[in-house]
Amino acid sequence: HNRLLVFQLFYHCLLIPLFIFIGGGAAMSMLYLGRLALKNPDCSWDRKNNPEPWNKLGPNDQYKLFTVNTDYSKLKKDRPDF
Numbered sequence: 001h002n003r004l005l006v007f008q009l010f011y012h013c014l015l016i017p018l019f020i021f022i023g024g025g026a027a028m029s030m031l032y033l034g035r036l037a038l039k040n041p042d043c044s045w046d047r048k049n050n051p052e053p054w055n056k057l058g059p060n061d062q063y064k065l066f067t068v069n070t071d072y073s074k075l076k077k078d079r080p081d082f
Contacts, residue, residue: 035065 009016037043041054050056060072 032065 009019041057044051044053060075
C-alpha cells in the first residue's frame with residue numbers, strides 16, 4: 001500500500017506541497033500542545049505536592065509564548081504572599 005502512495009506522489013507531483021504543509025501543521029500543533037501541557041502554570045500534573053502551581057510564579061516569570069512590548073525582567077511584585 002505504501003508503493004501506491006509513492007507512485008501517486010510521483011504521478012501527481014502537485015500533491016507533494018499538500019503533504020508537506022499538512023504534515024508541518026500537524027507537527028507544529030503537537031509541539032504547541034506539548035508546550036502548553038508542560039510549561040503552562042494552569043496545568044497541574046502533581047496535585048499532591050504542588051496543587052496550585054500558579055502561586056509559585058514570580059513577577060519575572062514568562063509563561064506566555066509571545067508577548068508584545070513586555071519586559072519581564074523589570075516587572076515588580078504587585079500581590080501579597082499567601
